Amino acid sequence: MPHTTPLNDPALATCYHCGQPLPDVVDHAAWTVAIAGVSHTMCCPGCAAVAQTIVDLGQESYYRDRTAYAASADGAQQLPPELQLYDNADPRFALDEDSRESTFTVEGIRCAACVWLIEQRLARLPGVDSAQLNVATEKLYVRWRSDACKPGDILGALHTIGYAAYPYDAGRHADQQQRAAKTLGRQLFVAGLSMMQVMMYVAPSYLAHDDGTLDDSMASLMRWASLLLTLPAICYSALPFWRGAWSSLRARALGMDVPVALGIAAAFGASVIATFSGKGEVWFDSVTMFIFLLLCSRYLELRARRKAGAALERLQHALPASASLLENYPASRAATIVRAAALAVDNIIVIKPGEAVAADSIIIEGRTSLDLSLLSGESAPVPKNAGDAIPGGAINAGGMVIARVTRKAQDSTLSDLVKLINRAGGEKPRISLWADRVAAWFVAGLLLFALAAFGFWFWHDGGIARAWPIAIAVLVVSCPCALSLATPTALAAATDNLLRQGVLVTGPQTLETLHRTTHVVLDKTGTLTWGRPVLQGIQELGAMRADFCLQVAAALEAGSAHPLARAITNAADEAGRQNWSAGMLTETAGCGLEGTVHNRRYRLGSAQFVAGISGLPPERIAADGVTPVYLGVEGQWLACLQLHDGLRPDAQETVDYFRRAGKTVVLVSGDDDVLARRVGDQLGIETTVGGYLPADKLNFVQQMQRRGCVVAMIGDGINDAAVLGAADVSFAMGSGAALAQAHADAVLLNGRLGAVADSARVAEHTMRIIRQNLGWATIYNVTAIPAAALGLLNPWLSGVGMAVSSAVVVLNALRLRKGR
Secondary structure, X not given: OOOHHHHOOOOOOEOOOOOOEOOOOOOHHHOEEEEOOEEEEOOOHHHHHHXXXXXXXXXXXXXXXXXXXXXXXXXXXXXXXXXXXXXXXXHHHEOOOOEEEEEXXXXXXXXXXXXXXXXXXXXOOOOEEEEEEEOOOOEEEEEEEOOOOOHHHHHHHHHHOOOEEEEOOHHHHHHHHHHHHHHHHHHHHHHHHHHHHHHHHHHHHHHHOOOOOOOHXXXXXXXXXXXXXXXXXXXXXXXXXXXXXXXXXXXXXXXXXXXXXXXXXXXXXXXHHHHHHOOOOOOHHHHHHHHHHHHHHHHHHHHHHHHHOHHHHHHHHOOOXXXXXXXXXXXXXXXXXXXXXXXXXXXXXXXXXXXXXOOOEEEEEOOEEEEOHHXXXXXXXXXXXXXXXXXXXXXXXXXXXXXXXXXXXXXXXXXXXXXXXXXXXXXXXXXXXXXXXXXXXXXXXXXXHHHHHHHHHHHHHOOHHHHHHHHHHHHHHOOHHHHHHHHHXXXXXXXXXXXXXXXXXXXXXXHHHHHOOOEEEEOHHHHHEOOOOEEEEEEEOOOOOHHHHHHHHHHHHOOXXXXXXXXXXXXXXXXXXXXXXXXXXXEEOOOEEEEEEOOEXXXXXXXXXXXXXXXXXXXXXXXXXXXXXXXXXXOEEEEEEEEEOOEOXXXXXXXXXXXXXXXXXXXXXXXXXXXXXXXXXXXXXXXXXXXXXXXXHHHXXXXXXXXXOOEEEEEOOOOOHHHHHHOOEEEEEOOHHHHHHOOOOEEEOOOOOHHXXXXXXXXXXXXXXXXXXXXXXXXXXXXXXXXXHOOOOOHHHXXXXXXXXXXXXXXXXXXXXXXX
16 A cells, blocks of 8 residues: 555645755745645755646646655655656657757756756767757757657756756746745855854954964954854855755766865865864855855856846747637627637637737737837837737737737747747857867866865975965866856847847857858848839730739739739739639749639749740840839730839948948849849949849859858848858848748848848957957966966955956956947
8 A cells, every 4th residue: 555644744844755854944935836736845946846847747646656755856866757757759849750859947057067067968868969058048958869868868867967957837937047046145145144254253363463462262262153154154155066066076077166166165174174173274254255255256147147038038928828719709709718829720819908919810800009029129019900910929009909810829920939049049159169168178177287286385385284275276266167158148148139129049150150251142122122012013015904914913923922922912902803713823933933814824923934934035124123023824925013122221221331341242132133233233232143043042152152251141031041041140031920931040020121230240249248258267267376376366365356257257248238
């Protein structure tokens, strides 16, 4: 019989999950999980996360039927069996038949050392293809092979090095971040209080020196009091360093917490020995000051990470959880609250003022204004009327409207953005990987150097009186964290800045590559121009009248999303479009459409393309600032539809910026060569080519790359997917459904071409900040470590230097969040 009564008694003062005593030093009441309708208390956030996971998986019977407590989630060596409840069949991990991927929240992230340790541990796990932890958002992206690994193995590997993890959930992630901030705040307070009290007790010994005004018994009493006051800082405030170092050693890696923990342990241990023996120096004041200053630095780093990832987190939390469904519209307007994820296409929903749009929809009744600031960076509300499309995630800033769902909530515009954000954190730029490798080797070299310094001074002075404090100073003064923080903090701050301006960076190398770009390649339609052409006129080339030709063209273009197609169908709608349909449609990318209308075969597109069916030489019309679209039928030309698309107001400014920056600007268009050159001449672009199909554009960019050019490509993302993916760095003009198909390294959510120039300015500033940070970290370590080894810095001054070094790097990086 299972021993259910003693194990499942909620009145016991032990952790309901692992059976460990509940701690008194923290507010453990916050770590509760509702199991079978009863709230149970956990000893730590790790156990709480695992218990909540079991509940979420519908496995509450685990607690009812268990015969023993689970292994502690706070560091047990054995893998808890409940972590194996996750398997590859879970739809949250689906990628393809052979691979799985997911974003996890990891609890207990303290600093860059945790990032390095977690990634190194998972990299050694069989079946894991990639594991990247975003230090700004504290989320872990993992991709693994389903035949060699399962989610439980990943969670178990993290568990063995002291971290609890679970699939990302916005609410739980926010709660975890809040708890972590509160815990660090308490540790900082205790360390500060200990430091001030210890300073009061050591001050008399510093002031008295050796003049005899402080007798031995009073000096001994001061030491014992300092020891007792240092214990809270050692046992509680320094926990992040002890845990980090222990996790590193258990994973057989030299993390950045190792020299910190060794320095604290060495200084405290020597001080305790001196207190008991009554001989030698004590450094209780240095120990408490070091812990306090380093916690200050980490608290600042934590705040910086949260600020740097603030815009990304706002998007994550903006996904609405519920919607008001009208089940019997229009017969009844009674609304039922349902989960947003349960909405289906063609459901009718009501969107009240102040609510978020649960899914992409079309307004069928009412008028309002939408706040699109989260989606596009546009601060002014955008008016919307009946018949207008509205994106999921937008905020209703006007009156109540009724809308018909066009895409499921999980496929909404905002969900697409969130997917791109997760992709953005999936890899690291080269410069960040370099810094991580340097920091890892730096720790090993530092430990050897500290040992060598100790050996030299022990030999030089014939004892440890001077060798010990010098070795401590060497360990304490170093700052490998500054090296690892230099790049990710700056990149996170820059990404946050750009997102607030309407630029979503999705590629890991975007800013780094954009900074060293030599050539900027621009598409024309939808990029330099608005992409919203209008029909200016129709020139008849055959026996058919212009209005008949327009109706045929509209029937062929009815299912196309191309800007030129929308211009033709809109013109036909205004003229009273006939309900004609086209059959046997085929599309040739970059050329046009072919289909059957009223049993006749028509072609619509470029002159060369239409000539293939008309059997006549290409008919060309003078294209004076317009885009010609030709219509032909078997054996004859029918019409030339003349479309005009105006330049964007910021096109000239963007081209001028890149020219002043020394970049070569190139215009490559699928439109007629004459029209493309006219636009290029108008903007002052020296190299302009037209009439290029998508394959031609791709070949053009690849030829430039073979000549050593670093190419930035800017396109509308509709027909440019291949060339956007091939360019060294690419920008796509953002628009609703196209976001999910984005192959670019960045998406211009606000559709403003000038944002590319803004991104280039931010990239330049970011690389300058990163060089400053890496330079400062290098100069500091190269100067401070030898100074400590020569005995020029004592332990407490070394602690000040290390804390200041990390703070300088973080504060310098945060400058990237400000300004445009």
